[in-house]
Amino acid sequence: MAIGKVGVAGCGTMGAGIAIVAARAGFETIVLDSRQDALDGARAQTESFLRKSVARGKLAPERLDEIMASWSGTTDVRDLADCDYVIEAIFEELGAKHELFAKLDAICGPDTIFASNTSTISITEIAGGSGRADRFVGMHFCLPAQLMKLVEMSRGMNTSDQTWEKAWKFCAKLGQTAVETKDTPGFILNYFLIPFNNDAIRLVEQGVAEPAEIDKAIKVAMGYPMGPLELLDLVGMDTQRLLSEAMHDLTHEKRAACPAIVKRMIAANRLGKKSGRGFHEYGDTKMFGA
Amino acid sequence: MAVTVIRADESRSFAIGEDLAFGEGNGVVLVGSEAGGQLAAFPSASRDFVAVELGSECLAEHLGLEESEDNVRTVGFARFRMGDAQPTRLVELVKMPWTDPAAVEAARACFENAGLTVAVCEDFAGRIVDRLIRPYLNAVLRRLDDGLASAADMDRTLMLGLGYPEGPLALLKRTGLAAHHDVSAALYQQLADPDFAPARRAQVVAARR
Numbered sequence: 329m330a331i332g333k334v335g336v337a338g339c340g341t342m343g344a345g346i347a348i349v350a351a352r353a354g355f356e357t358i359v360l361d362s363r364q365d366a367l368d369g370a371r372a373q374t375e376s377f378l379r380k381s382v383a384r385g386k387l388a389p390e391r392l393d394e395i396m397a398s399w400s401g402t403t404d405v406r407d408l409a410d411c412d413y414v415i416e417a418i419f420e421e422l423g424a425k426h427e428l429f430a431k432l433d434a435i436c437g438p439d440t441i442f443a444s445n446t447s448t449i450s451i452t453e454i455a456g457g458s459g460r461a462d463r464f465v466g467m468h469f470c471l472p473a474q475l476m477k478l479v480e481m482s483r484g485m486n487t488s489d490q491t492w493e494k495a496w497k498f499c500a501k502l503g504q505t506a507v508e509t510k511d512t513p514g515f516i517l518n519y520f521l522i523p524f525n526n527d528a529i530r531l532v533e534q535g536v537a538e539p540a541e542i543d544k545a546i547k548v549a550m551g552y553p554m555g556p557l558e559l560l561d562l563v564g565m566d567t568q569r570l571l572s573e574a575m576h577d578l579t580h581e582k583r584a585a586c587p588a589i590v591k592r593m594i595a596a597n598r599l600g601k602k603s604g605r606g607f608h609e610y611g612d613t614k615m616f617g618a
Numbered sequence: 619m620a621v622t623v624i625r626a627d628e629s630r631s632f633a634i635g636e637d638l639a640f641g642e643g644n645g646v647v648l649v650g651s652e653a654g655g656q657l658a659a660f661p662s663a664s665r666d667f668v669a670v671e672l673g674s675e676c677l678a679e680h681l682g683l684e685e686s687e688d689n690v691r692t693v694g695f696a697r698f699r700m701g702d703a704q705p706t707r708l709v710e711l712v713k714m715p716w717t718d719p720a721a722v723e724a725a726r727a728c729f730e731n732a733g734l735t736v737a738v739c740e741d742f743a744g745r746i747v748d749r750l751i752r753p754y755l756n757a758v759l760r761r762l763d764d765g766l767a768s769a770a771d772m773d774r775t776l777m778l779g780l781g782y783p784e785g786p787l788a789l790l791k792r793t794g795l796a797a798h799h800d801v802s803a804a805l806y807q808q809l810a811d812p813d814f815a816p817a818r819r820a821q822v823v824a825a826r827r
């Protein structure tokens with residue numbers, strides 16, 4: 329017996345992982361995407377992830393079929409009508425999000441709670457165009473959602489206390505760890521991380537030290553599992569640029585501004601690990617100082 | 619011959635009595651908060667290297683901005699340490715643009731012999747770690763004042779989200795906000811960058827000392 333029904337709107341990088349979290353926690357999970365190929369890809373990815381979990385002893389073998397049976401995909405928004413919760417993870421575009429939530433508001437019951445996984449748009453702004461700003465929360469998962477426990481939860485200005493309490497319990501039922509943050513740009517994680525990473529880029533830009541020396545220094549001094557430039561190579565320069573520009577537009581804080589070298593690195597196809605070279609060079613998975 | 623260690627006074631890098639096994643070589647390590655005062659007696663011309671302990675000052679304060687026979691093999695160093703905590707394994711090794719690369723490598727080997735990890739950097743205020751973490755720690759303190767989240771939730775977020783072993787607020791509490799204030803204020807003076815201006819919470823604790 330499912331403990332409730334969760335809709336996940338958008339099954340790209342984030343949505344696919346969030347849907348795994350919901351289905352694994354015992355919710356009937358329906359995944360909406362405008363592209364059938366995204367749904368097919370996410371279903372295959374879900375199955376392969378769960379198989380690995382079984383192989384690693386993290387998931388009981390009999391649960392695999394059960395979870396896959398509770399996971400369904402659709403391209404028709406009307407199939408989300410009877411959801412208890414809808415978590416939105418579509419493109420980072422206010423207009424697109426408003427359009428989707430307006431459709432959902434028209435078909436979902438009055439008790440359905442809406443959540444957005446947005447990284448850079450205000451929850452209050454998205455909620456404002458949802459038709460149910462009082463039943464709306466922010467739920468910001470981390471990549472990859474199926475492995476990372478953290479969810480930054482935030483209230484919009486008009487979120488009701490009752491909605492907040494329900495959403496908080498829902499997050500616990502998902503097996504996630506919630507933290508409460510204000511609805512301000514970047515919430516907690518990105519607010520601190522994006523400028524920190526930009527500062528590390530500026531050290532390289534200024535010739536303070538080689539990337540490998542910077543990463544080593546931070547890891548040894550602070551005990552961080554990864555140096556900032558290694559992390560940036562995983563994030564990708566293109567993504568760092570988008571995140572920085574979004575944050576800087578909202579906060580006007582100079583540390584959030586995208587360093588000029590990032591644009592040159594993008595032009596030179598030094599995007600990071602995915603293009604084989606960023607601040608470090610990648611042959612297979614080995615890492616060398618740039 | 620063993621690397622020569624000259625101790626001026628109390629050091630933030632190496633406690634008095636700490637066994638300093640720097641290995642063999644014709645090098646000199648000047649230890650202590652006043653180590654720079656000894657430099658005149660140790661020109662590097664005839665040595666593999668001379669390493670002088672730094673506080674928050676630049677190496678150029680001791681060497682000047684011009685290359686000379688006496689400073690071409692002199693480097694600066696500081697073992698990274700947060701306030702009252704024990705020194706970490708990290709040694710930031712500071713070179714000038716003209717420093718003889720062989721001297722940098724000899725100094726690196728000497729600290730590595732002692733079981734430390736060396737990161738080489740050029741001579742900029744704050745070197746690598748302070749330059750990166752002080753604005754971040756000030757931002758954390760400011761946003762705590764803004765009510766972004768509770769201290770526990772801010773720490774939890776950074777630990778769960780990024781795998782940090784300790785949250786920034788717990789770290790500051792453990793190692794001393796006044797110590798953060800002092801490093802941050804020194805860098806603010808040198809860099810004139812408002813992100814280094816000590817956050818209110820650090821100022822308050824420093825004022826109450």
Ligand SMILES: NC(=O)c1ccc[n+]([C@@H]2O[C@H](COP(=O)([O-])OP(=O)(O)OC[C@H]3O[C@@H](n4cnc5c(N)ncnc54)[C@H](O)[C@@H]3O)[C@@H](O)[C@H]2O)c1
Pocket residue numbers: 337338339340341342343360361362363366416417418419420421424428445446447448468469470471
């Ligand atoms: N990528 C990250 O690291 C990350 C982390 C946390 C939060 N977020 C946030 O999550 C959201 C999604 O990001 P992503 O990286 O997964 O994006 P993505 O581009 O990988 O996926 C978006 C998916 O949404 C689908 N889609 C777009 N518009 C739709 C619509 N109107 N109806 C149905 N499906 C639609 C697309 O086909 C695509 O499959 C964004 O709001 C982003 O800010 C991203």
